[in-house]
Structures are given as structure tokens and as C-alpha cells.
Amino acid sequence: MKVGTQRKFTIWTAPASSSxxxxxxxxxxxxxIAGATVAKKRAASAKxxxxxxxxHFVTRTxxxxxxxxxx
Amino acid sequence: MHxxxxxxxxxxxxxxxxxxxxxxxVDSRQVKYLRCYLHDLDARSVVIEPNYFDRDYLSxxxxxxxxxxxxxxxxxxxxxxxxxxxxxxxxxxxxxxxGQARTLVETSYLGHVVIxxxxxxxxxxxxxxxxxxxxxxxEGTPRIMEPAREYEAHVAGLTLRVSGIAWEQQDSAxxxxxxxxxxxxxxxxxxxxxxxxPTTAEITSMAHWSxxxxxxxxPDSGLQLAQILExxxxxxxxxxxxxxxxxxxxxxxxxxxxxxxxxxxSGYPVLVNGWLEEEENQREAHTICxxxxxxxxxxxxxxxxxxLADKDINFVYVHDDNLGxxxxxxxxxxxxxxxxxxxxxxxxxxxxxxxTSNPTQTYHEIIPTEIVVAVHPELRTDPLELQRxxxxxxxxxxLALDHEIKQQKGTxxxxxxxxxxxxxxxxxxxxxxxxxxxxRTPSVLSKTRLTLWEKATPMSLHIGLxxxxxxxxxxxxxxxxxxxxxxHLRPTAYLAxxxxxxxxxxxxxxxxxxxxxxxxLVRAW
Numbered sequence: 001m002k003v004g005t006q007r008k009f010t011i012w013t014a015p016a017s018s019s020x021x022x023x024x025x026x027x028x029x030x031x032x033i034a035g036a037t038v039a040k041k042r043a044a045s046a047k048x049x050x051x052x053x054x055x056h057f058v059t060r061t062x063x064x065x066x067x068x069x070x071x
Numbered sequence: 072m073h074x075x076x077x078x079x080x081x082x083x084x085x086x087x088x089x090x091x092x093x094x095x096x097v098d099s100r101q102v103k104y105l106r107c108y109l110h111d112l113d114a115r116s117v118v119i120e121p122n123y124f125d126r127d128y129l130s131x132x133x134x135x136x137x138x139x140x141x142x143x144x145x146x147x148x149x150x151x152x153x154x155x156x157x158x159x160x161x162x163x164x165x166x167x168x169x170g171q172a173r174t175l176v177e178t179s180y181l182g183h184v185v186i187x188x189x190x191x192x193x194x195x196x197x198x199x200x201x202x203x204x205x206x207x208x209x210e211g212t213p214r215i216m217e218p219a220r221e222y223e224a225h226v227a228g229l230t231l232r233v234s235g236i237a238w239e240q241q242d243s244a245x246x247x248x249x250x251x252x253x254x255x256x257x258x259x260x261x262x263x264x265x266x267x268x269p270t271t272a273e274i275t276s277m278a279h280w281s282x283x284x285x286x287x288x289x290p291d292s293g294l295q296l297a298q299i300l301e302x303x304x305x306x307x308x309x310x311x312x313x314x315x316x317x318x319x320x321x322x323x324x325x326x327x328x329x330x331x332x333x334x335x336x337s338g339y340p341v342l343v344n345g346w347l348e349e350e351e352n353q354r355e356a357h358t359i360c361x362x363x364x365x366x367x368x369x370x371x372x373x374x375x376x377x378x379l380a381d382k383d384i385n386f387v388y389v390h391d392d393n394l395g396x397x398x399x400x401x402x403x404x405x406x407x408x409x410x411x412x413x414x415x416x417x418x419x420x421x422x423x424x425x426x427t428s429n430p431t432q433t434y435h436e437i438i439p440t441e442i443v444v445a446v447h448p449e450l451r452t453d454p455l456e457l458q459r460x461x462x463x464x465x466x467x468x469x470l471a472l473d474h475e476i477k478q479q480k481g482t483x484x485x486x487x488x489x490x491x492x493x494x495x496x497x498x499x500x501x502x503x504x505x506x507x508x509x510x511r512t513p514s515v516l517s518k519t520r521l522t523l524w525e526k527a528t529p530m531s532l533h534i535g536l537x538x539x540x541x542x543x544x545x546x547x548x549x550x551x552x553x554x555x556x557x558x559h560l561r562p563t564a565y566l567a568x569x570x571x572x573x574x575x576x577x578x579x580x581x582x583x584x585x586x587x588x589x590x591x592l593v594r595a596w
Contacts, residue, residue: 023481023483023484026482027476027479029570031478033578033582035474035582036582038474039579040584042375043470043585046466046470057455062320065296065320068356070294071356
């Protein structure tokens with residue numbers, strides 16, 4: 001892992017040989033598709049969990065806030 | 072009449088240092104803060120311009136002080152601070168073009184402080200360098216100060232440059248804390264090509280023209296939040312106004328941290344309104360401007376899961392007119408109820424003991440209740456909607472990867488991190504892609520850029536960027552048009568940094584039955 005800084009940009013990046021991705025490169029991209037039932041269940045469960053996260057991202061405004069006086 | 076006066080030179084902290092003089096004259100939290108801050112920057116000397124016309128002070132003078140019977144002058148002093156010992160002899164050589172002296176003066180420059188001839192609020196426009204960040208960069212937790220811009224100070228033919236965002240002490244005659252926070256916010260580098268930066272007096276005047284409250288303009292009696300939003304519109308920008316989602320409009324850590332970090336990464340400073348907790352049971356409304364944050368270490372994520380980037384940041388850097396520029400505040404859930412407050416917390420002194428008492432040790436906590444951000448008017452997408460889209464369009468990838476690994480009995484890997492922000496399209500293609508793909512062959516960068524330019528639907532100037540990463544390695548960027556209404560927010564294109572991404576997408580859609588449309592595929596591998 002390393003951090004790259006280019007001009008004002010500071011972003012996460014890593015070399016192609018990063019230890020974070022060995023599992024990805026080992027995958028056989030010609031393997032047959034399998035496990036549809038499990039996949040459907042996991043997708044549904046992840047969608048439910050997402051609803052909890054999304055509740056933090058509801059837009060709210062209030063007329064009372066807009067009238068707040070800051071000195 | 073004003074008279075010519077010679078430049079003055081002093082050691083930092085000596086009797087000729089104007090901050091030392093000021094501290095003797097007024098018990099000022101801001102002056103103490105600046106002395107401690109500059110001490111930490113290892114300031115050694117100061118050069119004082121005794122005659123300096125400051126644009127902001129002249130505007131304040133025109134609006135208020137010119138007609139006061141007290142006889143205020145219209146001229147300020149400006150103090151320049153240096154990390155090296157800049158004496159008159161060294162300065163004279165530098166001004167004459169002598170290379171070594173010029174380099175010493177220019178490279179050791181730490182910034183400047185304008186000193187107004189107003190006894191009650193002497194500290195005017197101040198731009199100071201940030202603390203060094205080698206340790207943060209080495210540890211993978213760099214300070215993010217995207218809104219910072221470069222300022223130039225011209226002294227006797229020398230151009231002194233410093234990067235930061237301007238700050239000043241509140242002068243209650245012409246502005247409130249909200250005015251100063253707004254003024255700092257409009258200094259952001261994001262608006263460099265957009266507009267002239269207004270003065271504090273202009274901000275106060277515009278607030279009362281565009282959203283009258285019946286109160287007099289000068290002396291200033293404070294601004295309502297609605298007036299702040301009107302001033303932003305009056306300067307050709309668009310205001311984003313977001314309240315906390317918890318009780319009494321306080322913020323959860325997740326909402327506050329991810330939003331603030333997302334805006335700052337996009338180059339937009341964040342104006343935070345909230346309660347300043349003073350004595351017990353005493354609080355008053357206060358506004359500050361957040362100009363940066365310390366990124367957190369990459370989180371540990373369980374296989375198949377994902378988390379939002381930056382939800383665990385611990386520090387923000389704040390311009391507070393009651394305190395000073397770049398003040399570090401810790402984000403804490405002090406009550407243990409899931410809502411956050413900001414607590415001032417300077418790092419320990421960097422160069423021996425501070426020269427005076429550090430006011431951050433006795434300053435109060437701030438409880439955020441609203442955030443206000445000025446963005447470009449062409450950018451119409453609600454940042455909260457972009458975060459929702461990030462969640463909805465990326466959660467399949469860690470699931471699909473974990474599923475395939477399990478099916479193929481491979482080595483388990485971690486979950487993923489999702490981030491969202493806004494970025495100008497040319498900046499994304501020119502800088503961000505170059506940086507992300509710098510370890511690949513040039514042909515990958517070329518192919519990626521040309522595909523985006525030639526195959527993707529024409530995109531808006533400002534795009535919504537959603538990135539999902541495995542550990543620290545970016546897997547995919549999803550690009551959103553931001554010039555349409557939120558109802559139509561959907562991906563324009565997605566950049567896959569590995570061939571596995573479209574492969575996983577195709578298989579996951581077949582396996583789970585989910586229909587996931589990410590727009591045009593750009594092969595960036």
C-alpha cells in the first residue's frame with residue numbers, strides 16, 4: 001500500500017502487484033456459473049442492509065434553521 | 072497624510088514582532104493562537120511593511136470607519152513570517168536579485184498577517200502555511216486540503232507565495248462570524264475561474280439587500296442562515312444546505328464525516344453552523360469554515376461487505392474567527408448517543424514549549440446542526456443523492472467477488488470501500504486518471520482517455536465520481552452527469568480498472584437476477 005500525491009491530488013493507489021488483490025487475479029474467468037440460490041439471497045440481504053445506510057442520506061431542511069441568527 | 076516608512080525587521084517573538092506588541096496591548100485569543108501556530112511552523116523572523124493598503128480593510132473603511140469621529144486611518148501593516156533569519160542585509164540582497172538570498176527568502180516564507188488599525192479587532196487577512204505533513208503521508212493518512220489556493224504577496228519586487236485559505240478575525244462593525252466563514256469559503260481554489268472574491272463588508276451589505284430582516288446593516292447585528300444562502304446565490308454560485316438527521320438536528324458521525332470529506336475532496340470548503348458550548352447551560356449559535364481533514368487509515372472490511380470512505384475521519388481543520396486559521400478539531404461522540412461534536416485539539420508543540428498560552432486548550436466544543444456549501448451553479452446533483460447512488464450502484468461488486476471466490480474455493484479477500492465526490496471532467500481525465508493509471512503502460516491511459524472522449528455520452532463539466540476500491544486499489548469509477556435533475560440521476564459510464572469487473576458484473580446479473588445499468592463500459596486495464 002502507498003499513497004500517491006500528484007499536484008494537489010492525494011488519492012489512494014497501489015501498484016498492480018498489491019497484496020490487496022491476490023484473490024482477484026487468481027480467479028478463473030472461464031469457470032462455470034454456479035450458486036444462483038445463494039447469490040439471490042445475498043443480494044436481497046445486502047439490499048435490506050443498504051436501506052439502513054441510506055437513512056443517513058435523506059435530505060432535510062427546516063424553516064426554523066433558515067431563520068437562525070448567527071452573530 | 073501618510074508618510075513613507077522603512078520596512079522593519081525583527082526576530083520572531085522579539086519585542087519588534089508585531090504579534091508580541093499586539094498581545095501586550097490586547098488580551099486576544101486570536102493573537103495567542105497565531106503566535107503558537109507560527110512557533111510550531113518554526114518561525115524565526117518577521118518583516119513588517121508599515122504601510123499596506125488592504126483591499127478588505129479599505130472596503131470595511133468605506134462601509135463604516137471613514138465616517139467615524141474616532142479618526143481611523145485607512146492604512147494597515149502587513150507582517151511576513153519566515154523560517155530563516157531574514158535580516159535587512161539578506162532581504163536587500165534578495166530584492167537586488169542575488170540568487171542565494173532570493174531562494175532563502177522565498178523558500179522560507181510562512182505567510183502573512185495584515186494588522187488593521189482597529190484596536191478591538193486588529194487581525195486582518197491572514198494566510199499561513201500548513202504544518203508539514205510528511206508523517207501523515209508516510210503513514211497513509213494525508214491531510215486533505217483540496218480547497219487551498221496559492222496567494223502571492225509582492226514586496227519591493229519580490230513575489231512571496233503561500234498556499235492556504237485566507238482567514239481573519241471578526242470585526243463586529245462590518246460582519247459576524249458567519250460573514251468571515253463565508254468570506255473564507257469563497258476564497259476556495261474551486262472558484263478561481265468563476266468570480267471575484269467579495270470583501271466582508273460586501274458580503275454583509277449583499278445579505279441585507281437580498282434577504283432583508285429589518286435590522287440595520289452596519290454595525291452588523293448578525294446574519295440569518297437564509298441570508299448566507301442568498302449571498303452565495305448573489306455571487307453566481309449555488310448553495311447546498313443540509314441539516315443533521317438526529318435529534319435537535321445534530322449529525323450522526325456517518326452523515327457528517329462522509330459529507331464533509333466528500334465536499335472537501337471536491338475542493339469545496341464547508342461552512343458549519345452549530346452551538347458553541349460555553350459555560351454550563353450556556354450556548355450560542357456559531358459558524359465556522361472547515362477547510363480540510365485528516366484522512367483515516369483504510370478500514371478493515373469483511374469479505375463481501377462494503378463501507379463508505381471517510382466515515383471514520385477523526386480530525387477536521389477549521390477557520391474559526393474566534394480562534395484562528397487551520398485549527399485542528401477532533402470529531403467525537405462525547406455523549407455516546409451517536410451524535411458528534413467538534414473539540415479543539417492542537418497537536419503537542421512541535422518546537423519546544425509554546426511562547427504563550429495556547430487558546431485551543433480552553434476553547435469550547437461546537438455541536439454542528441447545519442452545513443452550508445457553495446457549489447458551481449451548473450452542478451445540480453444533491454450530494455446526498457450521489458451518496459445514495461454510490462450505495463446502490465456499487466454494493467454488488469464485493470458480493471460478486473466474494474461469491475466467485477467461494478465458488479472457486481480461492482483465497483478470501485477483504486471487502487471494499489466506496490467514495491463519492493464531484494470533480495471537473497477535464498481535471499478527472501487529465502490528473503486523476505493519470506495518477507490512477509500511472510503504473511500501467513501509457514497505452515492504457517491513452518485508450519481510456521480516448522474511449523471516454525469518443526464513446527461515452529457527452530458529459531457535464533462537473534461530474535459525480537463514485538469510486539469503489541479493494542483495499543487501496545481502485546476497482547471501478549462510475550461517472551454521473553450532474554446537470555440534470557436528481558430524478559434522472561444514473562451512471563453515464565463506468566471505468567473498470569481490471570477485466571474482472573465487467574466479468575463479475577455479467578455473472579452477478581445472471582446469478583442474482585439484479586438489473587444493474589452502469590452506462591458505457593470503459594476498459595481501463
